Amino acid sequence: MVPAWNSGGGCRRLDQRTGAFRFSGAGHGVQRHGRRAAHASSTRRARLLSQPGRPSGVGRAPCGQCRGRAPDGGGDGSRDPIDRAGRRADQGRDIAARRIGWGILGAAWIAGKAVLPAIDASGNGRIAALASRSPERAGAMLSAYREARLCDSYEQLIEQRDVDAVYIPLVNNLHLEWTLRALDAGKHVLCEKPLGMNAVEAEEMAAAADRAGKRLMEAFMYRFDPRMRDFVEGLHDPLHVNATFGFHLRAPEDYRFQASLGGGALLDVGCYVASVSRWIMGEPIDVMAAARMQGGVDLTTTALLAFDGGRSASLWCSFESPEEQEVTVIARDGVHRRDRPFNLLDDPIGPYRLMVESFADSVLNDRPIAIPLAESIANMKTLDRIREAARF
Structure with missing residues (x-):
C-alpha cells in the first residue's frame, strides 16, 4: 500500500540565507557550491578503495516533483550497470567528477547519523535528495548539505533524473516494495539490513535487480570495517x-x-x-x-x-x-x-564511507558489488531456519 502523502509542491532546496527550504522546479541541473576538485575527489576515492581492508567479494523523463516517511541490485555484473543512456548531460549528472547522485528514502536515525555524512565525505558520491514524512526532521538533517533537495514523496524522489542510487533505511516490511519500485524507476539500490522479511522477498528483489540491470546490495556496513x-x-x-x-x-x-x-x-x-x-x-x-x-x-x-x-x-x-x-x-x-x-563507536563514519564508495565504484566502473546478493539470500535463509526451529 502506497502512503497517501501530499503530492503537490516540488523539490525544495535549502536557502542558506533564511534557513528555509525554497521551491526548486527541477530535479536536475543542480547548482554546486564549493565542491572539491575532480582530481582531489578521484585521488581520495582511489586511496580509500585501495585500502587493504576494502571488501572485494565478501564471504565467500522531465523532473518529477519532489517530501516522505521513515522506518534495503542487481546485478551480478552481467548487464550494463551504469545505464549509459542515463548518463546524458541533460540529466544533470556530475560526469566530470565521476560522482553518483544519492537519494535517501526516509529520515531514519541511521541516515542522518552515519549515511549522509558518509556520502558527503565520499570521493565518488553526492547527496541529491531526501524524502521523508517528517519535513521538519528531514530539513534539519539536510541543513548541512546545501546541494540536497527535500522531496514531497518517495515516488517523486525515485523519478529524479540526477538520482542514480537510492539508499533505503525504511522499516523492514517496506524494503521489498520500495526496492522494487526504485529498481523499476531505473535506480541502483543500497538497502539496509535485513534485505527483506525472509528469503523469498530477498530472492524477488534479486530477480528484479537482474531484470533491471541495476545494482542492489544489502547495507551490512560492518563488513567494510x-x-x-x-x-x-x-x-x-x-x-x-x-x-x-x-x-x-x-x-x-x-x-x-x-x-x-x-x-x-x-x-x-x-x-x-x-x-x-x-x-x-x-x-x-x-x-x-x-x-x-x-x-x-x-x-x-x-x-x-x-x-x-x-x-x-x-x-x-x-x-x-x-x-x-x-x-x-x-x-x-x-x-x-x-x-x-x-x-563502531570510535569510527562511526569510516565503514559507512567505505561502503557507499564501494557501491558507487561498482556502479561507475562496472564492478561486482562487494556483498553479492547470493550471500544476502543465504543469510536470510539461515534466519528463516532459525525462526522455523524456534517456532515463530
Missing part, C-alpha cells in the same frame, strides 16, 4: 564461533516491537550474528533455536548452528539485556575475540 575484515581473514581452522548482539530496547512504540513491520530481535540484530558466523564458518547444515516471545515478536533468540566437520556456532540476540556485542572464535591456534564488531 578493515579491522573486522582483518580479524576474520586472520583466523585459521576455526572450530566454534560465539556471536552475541543485545541491548535494552525501551521504547514500547518502537516499530521493532511490531511483528507486521518486521520487528523482533532476530531480524534487527540477529542478522548480524548469523552473518558473521557464516562469514567465518560457511553455510550451516543444521539449526536448533529457541526464543522468548512477547506480542508476536522475539525479544531474545538463541540458536546453535552445526557446520561440516563437527564445527559449530552459537548465536544470541536480544532486546532485553545490557548492551552486549562480541564475536569469540575458538580455533586450533587459540581463542580470538572481537569486541563491538557491529557498532
Whole structure:
C-alpha cells in the first residue's frame, strides 16, 4: 500500500540565507557550491578503495516533483550497470567528477547519523535528495548539505533524473516494495539490513535487480570495517564461533516491537550474528533455536548452528539485556575475540564511507558489488531456519 502523502509542491532546496527550504522546479541541473576538485575527489576515492581492508567479494523523463516517511541490485555484473543512456548531460549528472547522485528514502536515525555524512565525505558520491514524512526532521538533517533537495514523496524522489542510487533505511516490511519500485524507476539500490522479511522477498528483489540491470546490495556496513575484515581473514581452522548482539530496547512504540513491520530481535540484530558466523564458518547444515516471545515478536533468540566437520556456532540476540556485542572464535591456534564488531563507536563514519564508495565504484566502473546478493539470500535463509526451529 502506497502512503497517501501530499503530492503537490516540488523539490525544495535549502536557502542558506533564511534557513528555509525554497521551491526548486527541477530535479536536475543542480547548482554546486564549493565542491572539491575532480582530481582531489578521484585521488581520495582511489586511496580509500585501495585500502587493504576494502571488501572485494565478501564471504565467500522531465523532473518529477519532489517530501516522505521513515522506518534495503542487481546485478551480478552481467548487464550494463551504469545505464549509459542515463548518463546524458541533460540529466544533470556530475560526469566530470565521476560522482553518483544519492537519494535517501526516509529520515531514519541511521541516515542522518552515519549515511549522509558518509556520502558527503565520499570521493565518488553526492547527496541529491531526501524524502521523508517528517519535513521538519528531514530539513534539519539536510541543513548541512546545501546541494540536497527535500522531496514531497518517495515516488517523486525515485523519478529524479540526477538520482542514480537510492539508499533505503525504511522499516523492514517496506524494503521489498520500495526496492522494487526504485529498481523499476531505473535506480541502483543500497538497502539496509535485513534485505527483506525472509528469503523469498530477498530472492524477488534479486530477480528484479537482474531484470533491471541495476545494482542492489544489502547495507551490512560492518563488513567494510578493515579491522573486522582483518580479524576474520586472520583466523585459521576455526572450530566454534560465539556471536552475541543485545541491548535494552525501551521504547514500547518502537516499530521493532511490531511483528507486521518486521520487528523482533532476530531480524534487527540477529542478522548480524548469523552473518558473521557464516562469514567465518560457511553455510550451516543444521539449526536448533529457541526464543522468548512477547506480542508476536522475539525479544531474545538463541540458536546453535552445526557446520561440516563437527564445527559449530552459537548465536544470541536480544532486546532485553545490557548492551552486549562480541564475536569469540575458538580455533586450533587459540581463542580470538572481537569486541563491538557491529557498532563502531570510535569510527562511526569510516565503514559507512567505505561502503557507499564501494557501491558507487561498482556502479561507475562496472564492478561486482562487494556483498553479492547470493550471500544476502543465504543469510536470510539461515534466519528463516532459525525462526522455523524456534517456532515463530
